[in-house]
Amino acid sequence: xxxxxxxxxxxxxxxxxxxxNFRVLPGKLVAVMGPNGVGKSTLLGIIAGIISPANGYVExxxxxxxxxEETELQIRxxxxxxxxxxxxxxxxxxxxWLMAVGQLYDIESGHLMDHIxxxxxxxxxxxxxxxxxRTCSNGQKKKIAICGAxxxxxPLLVLDEPFTGGLDPSAILALGRVLNHMAESGDFTMxxxxxxxxxxxxxxxxxxxxxxxxxxAFDTLDGLRAKTGCSSLPExxxxxxxxxxxxxxxxxFNRPKK
Amino acid sequence: xxxxxxxxxxxxxxxxFLVWLFIISYGLVTASLWLIERRWQGVGEIVSDTPEIQxxxxxxxxxxxxxxxxFRLMRFHPICNxxxxxxxxxxxxxxxxxxxxxxxxPVLQDAIVIGVLAAIAQWHAHVEAVFPVSIFAFFYLAxxxxxxxxxxxxxxxxxxxFFWPALLLPGAEGWPSILLLAAIIIVIWHGHxxxxxxxxxxxxxxxxxxxxxxxxxxxxxxxNNRNTAALQSGLGWPFAAVSPQIGSGTxxxxxxxxxxxxxxWWSYCVIERAQPDPSPELVMxxxxxxAFIRLGTYLNGTIPPFSLWSRMVxxxxxxxxxxxxxxxxMLTVLMGILGAILIKHSGDWIPVSESGVFALxxxxxxxxxxxxxxxxxxxxxxxxxxxxxxxxxxxxxxx
Numbered sequence: 001x002x003x004x005x006x007x008x009x010x011x012x013x014x015x016x017x018x019x020x021n022f023r024v025l026p027g028k029l030v031a032v033m034g035p036n037g038v039g040k041s042t043l044l045g046i047i048a049g050i051i052s053p054a055n056g057y058v059e060x061x062x063x064x065x066x067x068x069e070e071t072e073l074q075i076r077x078x079x080x081x082x083x084x085x086x087x088x089x090x091x092x093x094x095x096x097w098l099m100a101v102g103q104l105y106d107i108e109s110g111h112l113m114d115h116i117x118x119x120x121x122x123x124x125x126x127x128x129x130x131x132x133x134r135t136c137s138n139g140q141k142k143k144i145a146i147c148g149a150x151x152x153x154x155p156l157l158v159l160d161e162p163f164t165g166g167l168d169p170s171a172i173l174a175l176g177r178v179l180n181h182m183a184e185s186g187d188f189t190m191x192x193x194x195x196x197x198x199x200x201x202x203x204x205x206x207x208x209x210x211x212x213x214x215x216x217a218f219d220t221l222d223g224l225r226a227k228t229g230c231s232s233l234p235e236x237x238x239x240x241x242x243x244x245x246x247x248x249x250x251x252x253f254n255r256p257k258k
Numbered sequence: 259x260x261x262x263x264x265x266x267x268x269x270x271x272x273x274x275f276l277v278w279l280f281i282i283s284y285g286l287v288t289a290s291l292w293l294i295e296r297r298w299q300g301v302g303e304i305v306s307d308t309p310e311i312q313x314x315x316x317x318x319x320x321x322x323x324x325x326x327x328x329f330r331l332m333r334f335h336p337i338c339n340x341x342x343x344x345x346x347x348x349x350x351x352x353x354x355x356x357x358x359x360x361x362x363x364p365v366l367q368d369a370i371v372i373g374v375l376a377a378i379a380q381w382h383a384h385v386e387a388v389f390p391v392s393i394f395a396f397f398y399l400a401x402x403x404x405x406x407x408x409x410x411x412x413x414x415x416x417x418x419x420f421f422w423p424a425l426l427l428p429g430a431e432g433w434p435s436i437l438l439l440a441a442i443i444i445v446i447w448h449g450h451x452x453x454x455x456x457x458x459x460x461x462x463x464x465x466x467x468x469x470x471x472x473x474x475x476x477x478x479x480x481x482n483n484r485n486t487a488a489l490q491s492g493l494g495w496p497f498a499a500v501s502p503q504i505g506s507g508t509x510x511x512x513x514x515x516x517x518x519x520x521x522x523w524w525s526y527c528v529i530e531r532a533q534p535d536p537s538p539e540l541v542m543x544x545x546x547x548x549a550f551i552r553l554g555t556y557l558n559g560t561i562p563p564f565s566l567w568s569r570m571v572x573x574x575x576x577x578x579x580x581x582x583x584x585x586x587x588m589l590t591v592l593m594g595i596l597g598a599i600l601i602k603h604s605g606d607w608i609p610v611s612e613s614g615v616f617a618l619x620x621x622x623x624x625x626x627x628x629x630x631x632x633x634x635x636x637x638x639x640x641x642x643x644x645x646x647x648x649x650x651x652x653x654x655x656x657x
Contacts, residue, residue: 013571049500051640052563052579054572066579072635077502087495087644100493133507148497 001026002047002156002189006055016042018213022057024206027186029202030177032193034210035241041084042191043210047191048158060156076157077105080154082193083159084193086145090134093124094144097133098151105152119147122174139166141251145213146175157182159192163199172199179203197233207233211241269333269360270367272326280322280520280653284378287314295586315383323375323390328395330368334360336457337408338464344497353454362450364398364464399442406449408464409456414449418442497642498557504631514625522617529609536608538598545594545619549587552623556633560639579638586626592618 002024009017016039024030032040047058049065049072057067074130084100088097095116102112120126123143126134129205133144142165148155150232162179176198180203182188194200200207207224209217217224217240228239238245291311334357336343342359351358375390403418421442424430430438493501563580564572597615604611628637 010568012565012568045640048462048496050496050643051561053639054563066636066638067631069635071503073504076500079500081496081500083496083643085643089492089494092492097493101497104493104497104503106502 001059001061002191003006003062004043004047005056005059007043007046007053007058009039009046009051009054015213017046017053017210020215022208022211022215022218024189024191026189027183028205029183029188029190029192030204030206031193031204032191032199032208032210033237036096038210039213043082044158044160044191044193045083048079048082049076050083054099061217063068067101078154079156080105080149080152081158081163082145082149082160084164086142086148088133088144088148090139091132093130094120094147095129095138097144098147101148102151105154107151107153115151115153116147119150122178123147123171137166139168139171141165142167143171146171150178155188157188157190159190159196161193163194163196176202197237201233209237209240216240270330270365272329272371273333276325276329279317279325284315284318284322287318288382294381312384315379316385316389318391319375319383319385320393322395323372324397326371327394330364330398331362331401331405334362335405337453337459338406340462343457343459344378344445351457353451353457357454362402363447368394383408386387394520401451402446402450406453409453409459410461411449411453412447414452416516417445418449418519420523421445423524426527426531428530432649447632495643496641499643504634507634508629508631509624511625514621517624518617518621521620522613525616526609528615536601538601538614541601541612541615542594542598544616545597548623549590549594549617551589553583553587554629559642560637561642563638563640577638579636583633583637586622589626590619590622593622619656 004020004022006017007017007020015229016128020043022030032043034040041169042051046053049058052066052219060079063071065075066072092100097206098116098119099112102108102116103109116129117126120129123146125140125143125147128144133141136144146162149159149162162175176199179190179192183190183203183205192204204221206218208215209224218229219227221233221236224233224236228236230236230239235246242248298498332338336346336357346358349358372391372394376387379385379390400422403415403422406414406418421438424438425435426543469594492498500543563577569575593615597611598605601608601611601615
């Protein structure tokens with residue numbers, strides 16, 4: 001379980017997150033949505049331990065982040081973070097890097113090798129398995145980073161825009177199915193920032209909507225629909241974040257004729 | 259089939275390239291003098307006895323003796339050859355047996371090689387015969403000391419760390435120096451036996467890693483040793499920052515005390531030997547630089563939670579979770595200043611006070627909290643992603 005308690009953060013004097021409270025229950029996939037620059041990545045960074053919040057704290061399975069060396073290492077072992085722009089050591093081969101990442105999480109070598117082969121097959125990276133990462137395209141690098149997150153088998157996944165970054169349609173399909181399978185298994189707790197409504201509708205158990213540094217809604221899709229009276233997620237999102245979006249669209253097309 | 263002893267002995271002789279290097283360099287000097295003598299009779303002999311020519315011969319003889327000592331260690335010690343160590347692991351070899359490729363300890367062949375150099379020094383180069391012998395002994399013993407460190411024989415290294423600088427002390431001449439040398443040899447011999455008994459080692463050799471990329475090598479190592487923490491820093495973003503395994507260890511109190519005492523002792527021996535003027539400024543500069551290096555090590559790759567401006571605006575002048583990193587460097591600088599004052603007023607006890615202050619500064623730097631591990635895991639700071647991984651530039655600046 002991930003428990004975010006009164007987390008606030010600001011860049012300079014600009015508040016970017018203000019008193020955020022929510023709880024991700026075990027086995028659930030929560031999608032974080034919000035306008036660009038609202039603080040989604042900052043929130044995920046705080047949960048992942050990359051950023052230290054100005055106020056508030058994060059608890060993972062009842063253990064508070066950075067409270068002690070042992071606690072922090074235990075949390076890190078349970079959690080993996082996929083940033084929106086991961087950086088991979090380009091001189092390593094894909095397989096070498098995935099092996100090293102798996103070993104960081106104490107995955108047994110035989111199982112790890114097998115899992116890596118399956119992941120490389122899944123994301124059409126088999127040809128690149130033994131090539132240096134620098135020879136891969138941006139989309140392939142994103143796929144490798146996703147494989148790096150999945151190979152850890154960590155029960156807590158924090159994924160920042162996993163479907164962007166040049167992924168081809170088959171990779172988006174594969175990742176969607178993998179996340180869906182993981183969510184259905186109930187063994188993985190996931191927090192994912194995404195701006196793709198179709199995927200959020202398909203995958204997320206709950207949706208957190210951020211706007212103006214605050215959490216404006218945190219509910220299931222059905223709950224959000226009931227709350228806003230809208231049917232589709234884009235409309236729900238527009239209603240919660242930019243209530244005048246539909247009106248603005250109308251105005252745009254119904255401009256007065258000269 | 260038994261091979262004749264000569265072939266085994268042959269391994270200990272210097273390699274041909276070293277022999278040719280010596281012959282060519284020494285021969286060039288000798289041939290030049292012979293040509294001069296042939297052209298201008300009597301001049302060659304005069305030139306031959308000049309300090310410059312003697313100096314050149316000394317350098318050639320010294321380099322030859324030093325290279326031979328280094329060759330003896332590098333060639334036969336498994337810690338210098340990973341392929342050899344890997345192969346040795348697959349054999350029934352134990353420390354009770356001879357090393358298959360040849361001995362590390364000095365043998366008769368060494369006496370012959372160094373004897374030849376000593377003979378050349380005595381009868382041809384007009385240099386004291388003991389010169390190549392002492393150069394060989396110094397490089398051999400110093401090399402063995404380093405190899406003890408490479409094989410993690412820390413107690414032997416600590417003892418040697420105290421014995422070696424003691425040779426610099428003004429009182430360590432004549433018999434005391436012989437006793438010190440004997441102690442150094444005994445410690446090296448004992449440490450060497452212990453290091454071989456501890457084989458197979460859990461760490462890699464220094465050289466001759468298998469072919470392939472460095473990373474392939476590292477991964478093989480980690481697969482064998484389950485010590486992935488060493489790889490952590492090279493795994494990119496974000497694994498380098500929030501890895502579940504941390505390479506940075508904690509320096510124990512015992513290690514801090516040993517290293518500080520060692521540093522203080524080295525300072526004392528050097529000061530006693532050189533008898534420099536009292537230099538309290540040096541202590542202060544040392545404290546400043548050391549504090550700066552420690553701070554740089556800790557802050558490398560991290561982002562402060564608040565900028566100075568934000569601290570003022572938000573009224574959070576002190577952030578204990580972050581500011582704790584400044585405590586030890588500040589105390590170190592303070593100790594440097596107080597130490598400088600103490601040295602100024604210590605009269606005849608300057609070597610003692612100066613080395614004591616150096617030791618205390620070291621102790622403060624090594625044992626002062628927080629430890630690097632504690633700071634990485636519990637400090638109230640963010641982690642700086644590599645510039646190429648920063649679409650979200652806000653990660654890069656303090657709030």
